[in-house]
Amino acid sequence: MDVLLCFYRRLHRLKVTAKEAIVVLTVWCFIHGTRPEKGGAHINGYHAGPTGFRWFTYDELKKATRNFSEEIGRGSGGIVYKAVLSDCRVAAVKRLNEANQGENEFLAEVSTIGNLNHMNLIDMWGYCAEGKHRLLIYEFMEHGSLAENLSSPTELDWSKRFEIVLGSARGLAYLHEECLEWVLHCDVKPQNILLDSTYQPKVADFGLSKVLKRKGLNNSSFSRIRGTRGYMAPEWVYNMPITSKVDVYSYGIVLLELVTGRSPTGGGLANIEGGDENESKRLTSWVRERKRTEVPTRTWIKEIVDPRLTGEYDIRMVEVLVALALQCVEEDRDARPTMSQAVEMLLRYGDEDEDEMIAA
Template identity: 45%
Template sequence: MASVFLYLLSLLLFPLFSSAQTYRNVTLGTSLSTNDKNPYWASPSGEFSFGFYPIQDVFMLAIWYEKIAVESIIWTANGGNTVESGSKIELTSDGVLSLSTPNGTQIWKVESMDSIGVTSAAMLDTGNFVLSSDESAIKWASFDIPTDTIVPTQILNPLGKLSARLTQNDYSQGRFELILQGDGNLVLYQKARPMGDNYDGYWDTATTNGSQLIFNQSGYIYLSLGSGNTNRSSLTPTTQVSPREFYHRATLDFDGAFRHYTYPKNSQAEDGVNPGQFPNDNQRPQCNCPPRYTYIDSNNTFNGCKQDFLQQICGTSDGFELREIPSIDWRTSDYGSAIIREGTCWLKKFPLSNGKTDPTDKGKALIKVGKSQLVLNNRNNSCKKDRDNLILPGSILLGSSMLFNLLLISVICLANCGFRHKKQHQMRQDPPSISGMNLRSFTYKELEEATDKFKEKLGKGAFSTVYKGILELNPQSLVAVKRLESVVEGVEKEFRAEMSAIGRTNHKNLVQLLGFCDEGAHRLLVYEFMKNGSLASFLFGDSKPDWYQRIQIAFGIARGIVYLHEECSSQIIHCDIKPQNILLDDSFNVKISDFGLAKLLMSDQSRCTTDIRGTRGYVAPEWFKRMAITAKVDVYSFGIMLLEIICCRKNVERESWDENYEILSDWAYDCYVENKLHLLVENDEQAKSDGKMLERLVMTAIWCIQEDPSLRPSMKTVTQMLEGAIEVCIPPVSDPSSFISSICA
């Protein structure tokens, strides 16, 4: 009798022992490698696996349905990033789940709040991977941090979210999120990459008391609206296939649709039910391009559109036209195109995104596009034909009158003689200049009179003072006269040679040098006058330039430095790139000043001396290390200034409310690593809506300020990175400016 009782008791306790055992199928010190024959830990039933999922020649650390032939990943680690062959996942002896590369570098880990108590891990039959203690208490669970999918028995709590993957085959974080907000509303958002800010929601349950999004064990998805099983908002039909016969998952797909998928257990077929009730027959949103735009990638229509017309068509007054798009709207924060509705017009600028069509919307959009290349070519051919028609009768007329030809020759001779006489007269009156250059050599007295005895000071630097002057030419010309105060003595020949080199420069992004004074101990330079002053006053003043204007300013500076480094007859290293040396003309075009003066202001430029050239906060680390000075010092200074242009703040702010915010280069790097670039442009909606450009600019700046000069790109490469001509690779993980930041601090 006792043996029968013990037998029955063992049957009753068997499920408990089995359950406890499932928590202990991965012990401390156990590891998996991509090179293992079976690089995964399976659940007791074999329906789920945790481990390395192969994707072509790389792997993803993930959880997936093992018995479904089609791709059925329900959770990913490491931000959805793949790892190379030879990578390893290990439950360490101290209870940390750690993912490392083949060389042993840790790239992701799970460390529970009480990792000391973790004694094992397990892949459960529910699809939940857990870390647990000896008492089978769960310390960490993958269900608590879902990625893009939930499965039966899984719950999404308030402030919980699902994040869509980027594309069908790219598991990194994409553009859409499903969030159960704190106010109880379940909302689908599109977010701005890479900052992570959310645009306006495009679908919601319109609830105010939602407490949990529940995917119950019957395969039913609903939003719980407080206490009681009947108080709920359904997301799936009440008639649902049973999980006994079907595998289930609900996924926020890369296209922004939240879908409920079912897979027959005795088949490899797939069925999808869309609980969001999106209005396409195939339950997938269709992404279309506006007129005169085509897909960037025809195989991925969600990757955006590009124009198929010339952005600027010079010499034509009718190169553009307005195209009408009916029943369409873009979100209010986008701003291009004009939206006309009920007598009111909203003007919107690029980039245009998140547009949607609605047959009930009576508004229409007018979008400015370039005319087709075919039309322009026809027009050009027509113009050419007209010119040919004009040339033919003109030739006949000229050839038919010998008298006219003789008169024409006489006029040409008289004009030529007059021009030669005027030029000789001008040469007699012009002051001396450097041979072959258009630089004037002024006397000190002339410049003293032009500046009214150096009365109006425009600015002062460590080596010079700039004054406003007026040259009595025809007409009068405003000039900026720079008086050099620290020129090395005994370099008269070098001074004129350097003036000759500067005088040969000719670029739209360089300030034009008009002349100089080399008289006794006086060394003065005469530049064209820049009405809008320096970039520093423009950038750090009360009125900030807009985002797109700042981008063009950065591009202009980069192009100017490329010219100095690579396109001059002899390379010019600026050595003092900073906002104070970037001037702006009447149209806010960039003009770099003070280039070519380094050799005049220090005796040895080939190697660093104690006389460090540059300005605190912009000086490259090699100046402090007695290393050879190359053009890479300008690259470093440009990187610091690029961050200032992005953020409209100085590199060093001593009075900062937060010490982490004090050094801009450090703070920008932290924001990049933590994927919080929106903090850099917190009050700039234009910049926040242009996420890809923001990310490109910040990554380029981080490359520029690498401590090791050999890691910094050339300015030509920097320009290509800024303009999108080449891809910007991920910068090194270590803080690029740790050395110089310690000096600034």
């Protein structure tokens, strides 16, 4: 229906009569309903590849992105562009960096990602595997990334921050424990947590080259996946076996950033003690020190909380988030919770808070 409405509006702008519109629409439906395929079947007139997703040509995406002119994000895996598809849907197109990966291997991994389905994971709509080009097409998130919102003067209030914390944990718990394959994100950071029109979080940039069977792994399996400076777990540095606990560590750093408003890689840490430590350790050491020295009076909370919130926050919520964050960033990975345990801890807080509101 949205496609037909969009098509009608285009015809209306061209001042096409009703009879002419019917003729044009009939021809359009015939053409798009009988479009030749490439190794896949038709689904609602779309070109469906062997993965079950829509298969896009490179020229289609080049046109949809206006020659890749509007960049909306970038990371180690590639650059993301805003696009308007032929059916008028707004999308995000990720152009992957050139790799030695063959088409069959790429399609197999795309198919695996297609089996992942969770409200807190970004939805993938299609892909392009044409020559050396490898592109992924995702739903577009109206409110951008968590990183953009944290750096904006119009800060997120505490209720939104808690929902982002909980939703992100749920998405990661699904990847780690609830899907058939063992999926490690390996690059959890605010840039990879996207917010929809209601500020519900969706974890993005997961999947490719990180989908593995549930078995013991060593660092050699992840030679090209090391995350982002400031959010990386110690296992990467010390060449230890890589498990889901590397994502837990990164999630803990994101929690501290949400609470304090300080990025582990930004200028906000310039005056924090421990300049010889790496970024994440400086942030965690600073929070631990403030909490340790001023626990009886709770003044540490006021010292570490993002000042842009001007005192409008729930003190008990801060305590819960900080406690969880510090558990997640323990040097000993065995001391860190799993993501499902993190979800349980957050839900307990939410239930207790709701009970108090009812009693009041």
